[in-house]
Amino acid sequence: MEKSSKKSGNVLLCALCTILIVSAIAGTVLINCTTRYNVASSQVQSWKAALQAAEAGGDIAYAELRKTILDPSNAFSGWTSSGLVYTSPVTTLGSANLTASSAVDLFYNDAVTGNPWYRIRSKGIAPMLGLRRTGMDDRMISGARGDSLLRKIDFNYDHFISAYGPNGDGIGKALVAVSHAQLARRIELIAAPITPFEAAIKAGGTFYGLGSAAFVDSYRSSSGPYDSSVKDNPSDWRYPDSQSGTVEINSAVATILGSIFGNVYTNGGTVTKKTTSISGIIDNNVPFDLPPFRMPSTTTWNYVASPSAVTGNTTITPPVAASAASPSYYLMSSFANNGNLTVNPVVIGGVAQETYVAIHVTGDIGQNTSSQPTITVPPSVHLQVYFDGNFQTKAQNIVNTSGYAGNLQFYAISPTDPNVQQTINLNSGGGSTAGFAAVFYAPSANFTINGGPDIVGAIVCKNFYANGNVHWHYDRALDTMGDVVDYRIASYVEDIR
């Protein structure tokens, strides 16, 4: 028995030592693996999820902002507002209980158009699962500062509020405890107004035209009057501005004739440079959305009661010059077929003032192909015509003396009845080359123009048809003109503090 016990002791000691060594190694492996797993599975995942939540908050805010155009009565419903800032309720999303909240503020008004620019600040929070531990690399790699600098985890307190304040402006710093470990990310988006006339011709449906000898080119009115030779002369300093006669078609059905000094976009078309004369980019994968156009809010406009209809020769001389954001506003119940409307500028001390006028015609402007209503706009007058019905006249009856297309803007309010097809017919007839300077925003209307008029301007329509040799000149000053029709995200910044 004595011998046996001694032998057992040795074996037991050896076995324990072996187990100890192996356990120590295994334990170290386990600790390292757990820490790495904690970082990779929990912290990295939560950090990415927090951005998804922040971007979801940004999308929610963007959708509300678009409603100010598309569905004004329901815009920012359920949000709180203070001054020019709208604040969202907290939205919980996803299976990981992510939260998103955002604030929208109007921070800039375009001086020319009066269109607002909005800033969206969104915060996304992701709860951090797993152990409340920092990563290993900060302490294991000499000189490396990685994880903690990149992923700022709020283990016990919200670091952002304590260091920078709730709005990040250094005001209201406070130690705010968090209920559980979390990662928060913040983004700032700038929503820019989309103006109606970003291309020479934009058709939401089909396109046919413009005629084998027609062309679409561009110029910039602030650089001088239109010069037809510039588009063919690359050495001319104005040449870059002559190549923006862009045509955008939101369908695959397009018959493109003539020359286009600009880009051509279709939605699934087969346009190639071999079959048409196109100076710019051809992209057959550019879908876009043309939402119906609604009458904008007139609450800040200066309503003028008379005249209330255009009958025969009708002249408007507004009482004040007004502004782009708050024009003098006339509500017209009808526009006679033989009506001739002239809008005069406000004159002070013998000097014509830049005068801003808006007219809303609640019916048609011209009711049949023989109708010839005229609209005359002298220099210094900026006229916006909104109409609920159809528009028919001869191209030469649109008289914009200044030649600046942006000074005469037509907006076709989309019919509420989807079975009603709105039309704009500018049949010049007789081969007249006289044209006009104006822009049309008519996303629900079919646009037809015959003959070969010389046109300065832009159009947005449903189906586009032109069978004459039209010479169409897009003014690049139109890039930023007109009422906002939608918003796009123009800037994206992440606040990485």
Added chain:
Amino acid sequence: MRLGHSRKKCGFTLGELMIATGTGGVVLAAIMASSIALQKTLNAIDNYFATEMQQIRIIDYLNRDVKRGLAVTTSVDLQSVTITLPSYLIQAGDPEAIANPSLVGTARTPTISNTSSGPQVNYGASTSTIIYSISGMSILRTENGTVTMVASSTDQLVPQTTDVELANTEYARTSVTFLPIFTSGNLAAERNGTTLFSTAYLRNKRRG
């Protein structure tokens, strides 16, 4: 009675001793070999995970900066990336900070300017620049002259980034590989087996 006799009985023969010593040596050698192998495995696993974490970190850094960038430029050898960013935060020395030092570290309100390519959002009069580069055995992130080492062991860790410009946007595609320490041949397949891919799109409309 002779007590010594019983002690002799307790002893080992030479053969027994040789067998016992041999068996013990084999067992000890096995334990030593296992321990060394286990230690090597630990080392390899730790190195693998640590390098993988650096992979993830580099890609997270790059993606975050690319998304908020205005432009991305990749060097011809694909080993360095330059990103132009909006200057969102007011830094010491900026005009706003000179006028009011308490504004350092706070966010700017953007301004809008009209350019030949349309309206443009500006955060301050200038932009910020971030450069990712390899320096010796480290990967550095340099933001406006401030250097941060975001990864080490560059001999093991090799990032490559290409940027692609489309008609309406731009994106940067990144891949990061490393060579596990259990390999000795530095074969392409061994490195490629660790590749982590990432694609990040620039969110800003403005370029440059």
